[in-house]
Amino acid sequence: MDAKELIARRVALELHDRTLVNLGIGLPTLVSRYVPHGITVAFQSENGIIGFGAPPPNGMEDPHLTDAGGGYISALPGAASFDSSTSFALIRGGHLDMTVLGGLQVDAAGHLANWMVPGKLVPGMGGAMDLVVGAKRVIVAMQHAAKGQPKIVATLTLPPTAIRRVSLIVTEMAVIEPTPEGLLLRERAPGVSVEDIIAQTGADLLIIGEVPEMPIAIPNEDAA
Amino acid sequence: MRIAISAADAAALIPDGASVMIGGFMGVGSPDRIIDALVARRVRGLTVIGNDTAFPGVGIGKLIDAGCVSQLKVSHIGTNPQTQKKMIAGEIEIDLIPQGTLAERIRAGGNGLGGILTPTGVGTVVEKGKRIIEVEGRAFLLELPLRADFALIRSRESDYNCNLTYRLTAMNFNPLMAFAADCVIAEPDEIVPVGVIPPDAVRTPGILVHHLVERPR
Numbered sequence: 291m292d293a294k295e296l297i298a299r300r301v302a303l304e305l306h307d308r309t310l311v312n313l314g315i316g317l318p319t320l321v322s323r324y325v326p327h328g329i330t331v332a333f334q335s336e337n338g339i340i341g342f343g344a345p346p347p348n349g350m351e352d353p354h355l356t357d358a359g360g361g362y363i364s365a366l367p368g369a370a371s372f373d374s375s376t377s378f379a380l381i382r383g384g385h386l387d388m389t390v391l392g393g394l395q396v397d398a399a400g401h402l403a404n405w406m407v408p409g410k411l412v413p414g415m416g417g418a419m420d421l422v423v424g425a426k427r428v429i430v431a432m433q434h435a436a437k438g439q440p441k442i443v444a445t446l447t448l449p450p451t452a453i454r455r456v457s458l459i460v461t462e463m464a465v466i467e468p469t470p471e472g473l474l475l476r477e478r479a480p481g482v483s484v485e486d487i488i489a490q491t492g493a494d495l496l497i498i499g500e501v502p503e504m505p506i507a508i509p510n511e512d513a514a
Numbered sequence: 515m516r517i518a519i520s521a522a523d524a525a526a527l528i529p530d531g532a533s534v535m536i537g538g539f540m541g542v543g544s545p546d547r548i549i550d551a552l553v554a555r556r557v558r559g560l561t562v563i564g565n566d567t568a569f570p571g572v573g574i575g576k577l578i579d580a581g582c583v584s585q586l587k588v589s590h591i592g593t594n595p596q597t598q599k600k601m602i603a604g605e606i607e608i609d610l611i612p613q614g615t616l617a618e619r620i621r622a623g624g625n626g627l628g629g630i631l632t633p634t635g636v637g638t639v640v641e642k643g644k645r646i647i648e649v650e651g652r653a654f655l656l657e658l659p660l661r662a663d664f665a666l667i668r669s670r671e672s673d674y675n676c677n678l679t680y681r682l683t684a685m686n687f688n689p690l691m692a693f694a695a696d697c698v699i700a701e702p703d704e705i706v707p708v709g710v711i712p713p714d715a716v717r718t719p720g721i722l723v724h725h726l727v728e729r730p731r
Contacts, residue, residue, distance in 0.1 A: 335683070337539040337686055338685055353542065356542050374565070382614050412601070415612050416589050419612040419614075424633075449638060
């Protein structure tokens with residue numbers, strides 16, 4: 291299992307029945323493949339839909355029905371479409387139960403940077419700032435390190451996306467919960483030791499007792 | 515009843531240097547025929563307000579490719595390397611605005627409001643130069659209304675009175691922008707007789723639309 295799949299399968303266990311969830315572009319999108327059986331989640335896409343599903347069969351795509359990345363999607367029975375103001379009212383107004391976003395850095399205060407690298411990458415924040423400010427839970431799904439450098443750091447060196455403390459960080463090595471006291475190491479990936487995690491993390495971790503191995507969701511053949 | 519005009523005639527209304535709101539999200543729900551006509555007429559120096567610049571050769575991306583744009587107010591340019599190249603070369607000045615803030619600034623501009631207060635952007639580079647106002651113990655940014663000379667709207671249907679409907683995720687910024695410009699030009703996929711669109715289904719009242727682009731022939 292590669293790192294991205296492991297992360298997606300762990301994040302999927304954070305999904306709860308009858309909730310509204312927004313998945314960011316890239317790795318977070320994979321989470322929709324592992325929705326646990328018996329749980330119904332409504333996925334929102336910020337370009338203006340709740341209740342989208344897997345891409346339709348070849349030749350049946352509707353050019354007026356895409357996700358926020360511009361990819362073709364389908365609409366499930368009961369879906370609703372709406373304008374951009376309504377879409378962000380859902381996000382900013384406290385109606386979105388959870389968002390899963392990629393990350394460039396998270397620091398000891400739980401602040402996320404995920405929208406630019408000065409001088410290198412300036413894609414724009416899109417909906418990320420609104421999502422981090424407004425969602426009830428913010429889950430960061432990212433690889434633990436990039437090019438040998440920790441992505442979990444003492445203090446952000448990249449511009450923050452928001453100053454709100456994110457709810458949970460899920461990487462291929464660990465599950466970490468930012469708390470007012472610091473970053474709490476909740477789980478370790480199968481075969482990964484606490485020492486490995488500490489070595490790959492650029493911020494202090496709070497470790498209380500035995501750190502359990504992370505559970506992961508099984509693939510859901512019915513899911514989007 | 516109003517007279518529908520050609521996309522070329524619509525593009526001819528828009529002078530060089532105009533500010534233009536253009537509906538669409540990654541090109542979905544953008545008025546493609548007006549955009550093609552603007553490229554064909556070699557318009558220059560536009561300030562474009564929209565969500566993104568899509569991809570090269572798609573939606574607003576066509577205006578970028580053709581050198582029609584000198585200023586952008588958008589939330590995202592990451593999918594269009596041409597936009598980034600022109601930004602670095604100093605050919606296009608870019609103001610990046612969080613997507614929800616962009617929607618609400620346009621709504622404020624169209625709704626006669628003096629601005630909006632949003633928590634989005636507090637503590638980030640977005641707050642630079644803006645007033646921070648505390649309401650009930652929480653910090654908000656004062657974001658000012660946005661308006662433009664023109665709004666270019668893509669709709670699914672229009673009736674002869676320019677009442678508009680939209681389709682699925684092609685709606686996005688279109689109905690907001692229809693309020694926020696001095697001259698609103700709508701490009702429908704279909705034009706239908708008055709009465710075909712039920713009043714409850716009208717998303718943009720025709721009274722807001724100044725010009726209607728004829729159906730594709």
